Amino acid sequence: MSSATLTPWPLPLWTPRAVVFDCDGLLVDTEAEWIRTQDHYLASHGASIDAATRRRITGRSAEVVVTTIAAAVDRDPLTVADELVALHRADMDEGLRLMPGAQRTVRAIAAKVPVAVASNSPRDLLDLKLEGMELASVLDASVAIEDVAEPKPAPDMYAHAARLLGADPSDALAFEDSETGAEAARAAGLTLIGIPSLPGQEPAADLLLTSLEDPDLHAWIDTWEVRR
Numbered sequence: 001m002s003s004a005t006l007t008p009w010p011l012p013l014w015t016p017r018a019v020v021f022d023c024d025g026l027l028v029d030t031e032a033e034w035i036r037t038q039d040h041y042l043a044s045h046g047a048s049i050d051a052a053t054r055r056r057i058t059g060r061s062a063e064v065v066v067t068t069i070a071a072a073v074d075r076d077p078l079t080v081a082d083e084l085v086a087l088h089r090a091d092m093d094e095g096l097r098l099m100p101g102a103q104r105t106v107r108a109i110a111a112k113v114p115v116a117v118a119s120n121s122p123r124d125l126l127d128l129k130l131e132g133m134e135l136a137s138v139l140d141a142s143v144a145i146e147d148v149a150e151p152k153p154a155p156d157m158y159a160h161a162a163r164l165l166g167a168d169p170s171d172a173l174a175f176e177d178s179e180t181g182a183e184a185a186r187a188a189g190l191t192l193i194g195i196p197s198l199p200g201q202e203p204a205a206d207l208l209l210t211s212l213e214d215p216d217l218h219a220w221i222d223t224w225e226v227r228r
Helices: 030-044 051-057 062-073 077-093 102-110 123-132 156-164 179-188 215-222
Strands: 018-021 115-118 141-143 172-176 191-194
Touching: 018 156, 030 062, 030 077, 051 062, 062 077, 102 115, 102 215, 115 156, 123 141, 141 156, 156 172, 156 179, 172 179, 179 191
Parallel strands: 018 115, 018 172, 115 141, 172 191
Antiparallel strands: none
């Protein structure tokens, strides 16, 4: 953990050198949609996964999810991957729904310090999401699954994002919604604000909030120095 201590309020007099956001489930409501796609797919093959397995694979790479579901439906993982991704893309084509406060928070922080998004999504899907959210232009960097050796929950993605922003991870702040992502951010050494959006997810964070719209969060951001 960095030198910042984020609980309890009032917030500390600290400006992070950089901020790294997760994407799915934090900025855009694609994590819930992705889970619904998986559940519909499983049901269509007369299968299901238990709550513990669901909790374990939430926020993990598509490879982990596909391998788990392929085993549950007893089908070839490559076939399952193609079918699931096709369904996911079809849902994205219908439009993205931003999480409450997502645009406002990213833009407010980007006006103060360098900002990146780090996602277990493949590059093509991540770029589509960022363009759909109209946030690509305010980001200084983005990290997709192809950009690192190991995806979340390994620390690679957050460590790499901090370096791209010119910050030591111990001087950076992360925002995450999942236990998988929280594990990655904390292992990389970033201070973490957790904003869980799915039932059953309890990310271990320095501070837990219920929404990016939190007024105390924005009051804190307003106190930051400009470090651009």
